[in-house]
Amino acid sequence: MIIRPITPGDLDALVQIATESGPGFTSLMPDRDALSRKIDHSVDSFARTVTKPGDEHYLFVLEDSTTGDIMGTTGIEAAAGVSRPLVHFRRNAVIHHAGDRQKRHTEESLIRCQHYTGCTEVCSLYLRPGFRRANAGKLLSRVRFLFMALHPERFGDTVIAEMRGVSDRSGQSPFWDWLKHQVADLDFLSATQLACCGQSGFIEEFIPAKPLYTRQMTSEAREVIGQVHEDTRPARHMLEREGFRHRGFVDLLDGGPTLECPRQDIASVRDTFLTRAVFRKGEKDPASNAGELFNSAIVANASCSEFRASVTDQVWPAPDTNNLVVQDQLAKLLNLDEGSLACYMPLSQTGQQSQEHQQPRQKPATEEIRYAY
Template sequence: MRGLAMIIRPIQHNDLQALHEIARESGPGFTSLVDDRDYLEKKVRHAIDSFQRELHRPGDEHYLFVLEDEATGDIMGTTGIEASAGDDRPLCHFRREAEPASRSGSERLTRCTHYTGCTEICSLYLRPRYRRANAGKLLSKVRFLFMAQNPHRFSATIIAEMRGVSDASGQSPFWNWLKTRSGHLDFATVTRLAGTATPEMLDALLPAEPLSTATMPTEAIRAIGQVHEQTRPALKMLEAEGFRHRGFVDLFDAGPTVEAKLNEITSSRHSTRCRVQIIDDSMPAITRNHPGNRDNVMLIANTAVSDFRATVTTAAAWLPHHNLLSVPESLARQLGLSDGGMTCFLPLATTGKAEANAHTNSSEVLYAH
């Protein structure tokens, strides 16, 4: 059996350097991973502590995963979950509303904390040199398997803040307009502050009164609710999962926030929890040569928390009549699975047309806030 090409696991202390490189590579607008080593070191410590906690309900936990190349040990990307966003520091957005008595169709943007206490998926980034088949799917979907197995750790409502429009030089058309009312800070500085500054500082930075689009230039208006060109694949994946935009946008780049109910997310509903049957690597699974199982791509995860592991593979076979997933010994060892123990898997080869279309261009970078 071929070895694992890539594996998802909780972040560790020795991943800090790679995380710092990702924060630099991702550039302005990636507010959940700012280019500040001390900030990132605290984030890693907090993530490790979060995975180790025994919980009955969500709190300030932050679960940060890394995607590791099994052959080289390189960190290919990251993905994360904020268990209860906005509890330790306000989670603010602009709410889009029709301007009262407007004849021009202009809108009003009002600051609010609508999503306080919701679970936020975040920090999704696939490094450009590690683009390959199923890497983006693994980074995105693994969070839903982890949440499906541990629903008590998360809110019933899941949100994702999508990176808004900015150009190659880091200029945001929305912020270029808003900064004239907010201290004239450049976009890179303000997005760095979004991740590191105190709530009081951010509150003083932004205007308190509602903003009217009637005074905005066309470029800024067009950016409201739109995503960065390299974030489109990530948004398409979430839309295929059932996420929808309800009119809330980011304070700095006006990128959309999308939401879904945990128990309605496609990957959560279609995942299967079952027992493991471990077989010898040289022995084909009972139904391996059956057309329904041949080259069937699956996302497989163990059921641990601090020792969580997941990957994408074609080496396992689902035996529905026995409620067993047949797994080669070497794959089981790498995922920490035991014979007769539990696993969770999600078929990827049977995704619907909308989701398949989201992955037609595998060369694109995937990232969101």
């Protein structure tokens, strides 16, 4: 499995992914022309020289290196809400007084807001059902944070993730089924298409700025506020292990939660290390102690436009150095030369590792190569 930047040749696969992912997957809608423009924008974003985040959007694909099949996608929006509004509902506790301090009561409201303007957003993560295998989901999710560690100047200080809300097999959202009767009698697919295509005035015209009180909702709509689609639960759990938390902001259309974390506090950003690649032919010697420090890792070159990453158990720290031993065949897949910069993120460590036998701790990538490329 190889992660790489998307190219125009991946358009057919991206259309297929957008179609099979369903209407709730709002970051990729099944519109061929729009997806073609998204690919072009991504190619341009990877090629830019950047000193601070702008309207860049980085879209990666996961490719089966044996067959060439596109297994899934993952993406990063450098500064969300800048080129078009990023609007959420904020959950608020409202205290009502009835003239007597002892008779006050609290109820919840939802208020439209633009809280996350300029934050970096991780998005477009989708692993196709036919390609679900060990470490594929981890690679799609965590490689984005490795890329942020390599190129911190391209991203904001806060990273967010808008999680897909609850919807049924036909794509109907309980939250929108109630909300549409208050705002606009549009089906969920039509509403998401208007919102995702950046139709001018859609939010201002249809989504009220005044508070919406949850006591007025149906029980079905109220129960899904801040909840995720069943297919999204693993992604949410993975992000929470990275340090992401829900702070009360939810999607306007399906009520799904937005999670956030300071970029420097994301576990995978902290655990990404920069080093030099040294080659070795063949596989790791099972009798050697050199590879017992971690079983598997995400390994990548240090490029931007030519970025390549994979997950493997065929790399390990070179004894008595800070170099990373990389198997020859993997090095070719990752476009690594002998002695070139590489980075790695251990996915797990063996039970044999002890406090006295720690792997060499290179400086995190964020400390070493901020403007190196």
